[in-house]
Amino acid sequence: MTISCSMKSNLQNSKNLLAFSAGVDSSALFFILLEQNISFDIALVNYGLRKNAFIEEQHAIDLAKKYNLNCYTTKAPSFENNFEKNARDFRYSFFDRLMKNYDNLLTAHQLNDQLEWFLMRLTKGAGTAELLGLEPISKRKNYTIVRPLLQNSKEELLDYLKQKNLPYFVDQSNFSDKYERNIFRKEFSDRLLSDYRDGIRRSFNYLREDKKNLFNGYQEIFHYKELYILTYQDNSIVVRLVDKYLKILGYLLSGNQRKELENESSIVFGAIWAVEVTETNIYIAPYQKVAMPKKFKERCRVSKIPSKIRGYLYKEELDPKDIIISLK
Numbered sequence: 001m002t003i004s005c006s007m008k009s010n011l012q013n014s015k016n017l018l019a020f021s022a023g024v025d026s027s028a029l030f031f032i033l034l035e036q037n038i039s040f041d042i043a044l045v046n047y048g049l050r051k052n053a054f055i056e057e058q059h060a061i062d063l064a065k066k067y068n069l070n071c072y073t074t075k076a077p078s079f080e081n082n083f084e085k086n087a088r089d090f091r092y093s094f095f096d097r098l099m100k101n102y103d104n105l106l107t108a109h110q111l112n113d114q115l116e117w118f119l120m121r122l123t124k125g126a127g128t129a130e131l132l133g134l135e136p137i138s139k140r141k142n143y144t145i146v147r148p149l150l151q152n153s154k155e156e157l158l159d160y161l162k163q164k165n166l167p168y169f170v171d172q173s174n175f176s177d178k179y180e181r182n183i184f185r186k187e188f189s190d191r192l193l194s195d196y197r198d199g200i201r202r203s204f205n206y207l208r209e210d211k212k213n214l215f216n217g218y219q220e221i222f223h224y225k226e227l228y229i230l231t232y233q234d235n236s237i238v239v240r241l242v243d244k245y246l247k248i249l250g251y252l253l254s255g256n257q258r259k260e261l262e263n264e265s266s267i268v269f270g271a272i273w274a275v276e277v278t279e280t281n282i283y284i285a286p287y288q289k290v291a292m293p294k295k296f297k298e299r300c301r302v303s304k305i306p307s308k309i310r311g312y313l314y315k316e317e318l319d320p321k322d323i324i325i326s327l328k
Helices: 005-012 024-035 053-066 083-101 111-124 128-132 154-163 180-214 235-248 255-263 294-302 307-315 320-327
Strands: 016-019 041-046 071-075 104-106 137-140 143-146 218-224 227-232 266-269 273-277 281-286
Touching: 005 104, 005 143, 016 024, 016 083, 024 154, 041 053, 041 083, 053 071, 071 083, 111 128, 111 180, 128 180, 128 235, 137 235, 154 180, 227 235, 227 307, 235 255, 235 273, 235 281, 255 266, 266 307, 273 307, 281 307, 294 307, 294 320, 307 320
Parallel strands: 016 041, 016 104, 041 071, 104 143
Antiparallel strands: 137 143, 218 227, 227 281, 266 273, 273 281
């Protein structure tokens, strides 16, 4: 069980934080990283939902101490509804705070996760880029998410742990029909991977190449903190580009929001993110409602800065003229 040479080289020269749960996947990645001489620390979110939740948290602390790693833990609040979304938002809020001191967040997503996502998106309606979902390397805010195990199935990771007699816990919530993902896992993805693992693995590699081609015809021409300006040539990729960059910023578009973007060129999503689409450029920034001096508004107008972006420029003390110069 190895990590690709290019990814290994990058990780060995970076500061890494592993999202750890003590389950099969993250436990396998934990020991693979040790074997590959990749330095890392670990972070665990305790949702307190399982009988073993606090035992698993203590196991993570003890494991980190044994191998001289830093271990960060936090206790999640109770989520009364929409657990998966709220849990994800809480988890990444925790990681975002920690990642100020790291370059890469390592997650233990594997081939089964990739197929489950594919099938779930397929049943809801999605294009090639959305069907693929998970990437080996992707950007989020000011750090990189690295998923070293996407080529490995759950069965392969479990075999690795058993053969080496390494410790791990089984998350019983993975067997509950309460969560949609578990239904897809039990009814479809596990069966498909049992019989067609190698073909499915190859298909995802082909899909990644196709996805790269889908995003041809654009360029990131300006980036400052949470402001992105892109230039594009084909209207058909606008929705995909906005979706891609909002994911980097930690915001996931819904299906209805994607449809809205197909018909509108000036939108605020979730009262948080402003998106402005012109004939040649896409502007994405936090939406700021602030009082601005007339002179600043005029400079924005002359520089053709879209209205919903101006508040962020003013708050960050960015000169519209400097932005326009960088775009030329």
